Amino acid sequence: MRLTSLADYAVVMMAAAARHPAGARLSATVLAQETGVPLPTAQKLTGRLAAAGLLATARGTGGGFRLARRAPEISLADIVEAVEGPIVMTSCVDAERHECALEGACQVRPHMGAVNGAIRGALQGVSLSSLAEVKA
Amino acid sequence: MRLTSLADYAVVMMAAAARHPAGARLSATVLAQETGVPLPTAQKLTGRLAAAGLLATARGTGGGFRLARRAPEISLADIVEAVEGPIVMTSCVDAERHECALEGACQVRPHMGAVNGAIRGALQGVSLSSLAEVKA
DNA sequence: CGCTAATCGGAACGAATCGGTCCTATTGGA
DNA sequence: TCCAATAGGACCGATTCGTTCCGATTAGCG
Numbered sequence: 021m022r023l024t025s026l027a028d029y030a031v032v033m034m035a036a037a038a039r040h041p042a043g044a045r046l047s048a049t050v051l052a053q054e055t056g057v058p059l060p061t062a063q064k065l066t067g068r069l070a071a072a073g074l075l076a077t078a079r080g081t082g083g084g085f086r087l088a089r090r091a092p093e094i095s096l097a098d099i100v101e102a103v104e105g106p107i108v109m110t111s112c113v114d115a116e117r118h119e120c121a122l123e124g125a126c127q128v129r130p131h132m133g134a135v136n137g138a139i140r141g142a143l144q145g146v147s148l149s150s151l152a153e154v155k156a
Numbered sequence: 157m158r159l160t161s162l163a164d165y166a167v168v169m170m171a172a173a174a175r176h177p178a179g180a181r182l183s184a185t186v187l188a189q190e191t192g193v194p195l196p197t198a199q200k201l202t203g204r205l206a207a208a209g210l211l212a213t214a215r216g217t218g219g220g221f222r223l224a225r226r227a228p229e230i231s232l233a234d235i236v237e238a239v240e241g242p243i244v245m246t247s248c249v250d251a252e253r254h255e256c257a258l259e260g261a262c263q264v265r266p267h268m269g270a271v272n273g274a275i276r277g278a279l280q281g282v283s284l285s286s287l288a289e290v291k292a
Numbered sequence: 293c294g295c296t297a298a299t300c301g302g303a304a305c306g307a308a309t310c311g312g313t314c315c316t317a318t319t320g321g322a
Numbered sequence: 323t324c325c326a327a328t329a330g331g332a333c334c335g336a337t338t339c340g341t342t343c344c345g346a347t348t349a350g351c352g
Contacts, residue, residue, distance in 0.1 A: 111161070
């Protein structure tokens with residue numbers, strides 16, 4: 021019931037990126053310095069965020085990346101899912117995986133969908149732009 | 157962003173216990189049979205749930221346990237916290253632990269308290285009695 | 293046109309936590 | 323008084339997480 025420190029770092033990095041001018045060229049090195057995240061870890065994170073479609077990357081010397089969408093259109097749920105995978109409380113929530121021994125007999129399972137939705141909704145309600153702004 | 161299978165089992169077991177008559181004497185063995193949870197694991201869980209004050213236990217031959225509170229007064233958050241520990245999204249949320257390198261400089265941290273509260277609220281809103289009832 | 297430098301991308305290693313099993317201490321009943 | 327059944331605590335293997343390192347790719351410069 022806590023998110024991994026990788027996801028934590030990813031949120032911090034994305035918030036830092038959102039504070040830069042919209043189309044500016046960013047590098048993992050710069051963000052690592054600004055956020056304090058170890059550089060190799062920052063590189064790994066940029067890779068996952070790019071694979072999820074949250075960052076647009078460019079390779080090479082003048083390369084780097086930038087936010088693929090505007091900050092208000094990126095939610096906390098997007099970032100967490102990019103790093104940790106789908107947000108599911110229990111394994112029986114997503115349709116394809118069936119490894120619970122109880123399966124159909126489980127009385128609790130029907131309720132989990134609603135619980136899962138509530139959690140996910142709470143995370144989707146938080147946009148990156150709100151995280152980026154400095155709070156008093 | 158998913159709860160451990162131990163917590164998952166605990167929820168299933170508590171729901172099964174809630175379906176029994178209020179003051180009935182229960183044993184880890186019986187609940188293990190009803191839920192399909194391996195017996196040693198069920199024993200481990202009863203221990204943690206009892207330590208958290210959710211179950212009232214009695215040792216000896218005629219021993220066993222029962223719900224310490226009425227089912228409507230036990231929330232999903234209670235069960236999860238009993239097994240997994242405090243519900244905190246990031247390590248910087250709870251006051252005493254300060255292991256984040258950024259600390260005061262972190263711009264994201266002030267927002268985390270609200271996020272954490274939203275998640276916790278979603279779990280507290282689900283009572284054990286609602287989980288116990290059979291859904292169509 | 294070739295070389296160098298800087299950056300992303302993927303692969304391998306070590307550490308920590310989780311999940312499961314076994315054993316011991318305690319207590320009510322025969 | 324002895325026995326049996328149960329909770330409680332300790333140990334061990336396994337999976338995942340977190341970090342680090344190395345290779346692939348491309349723009350800038352001589």
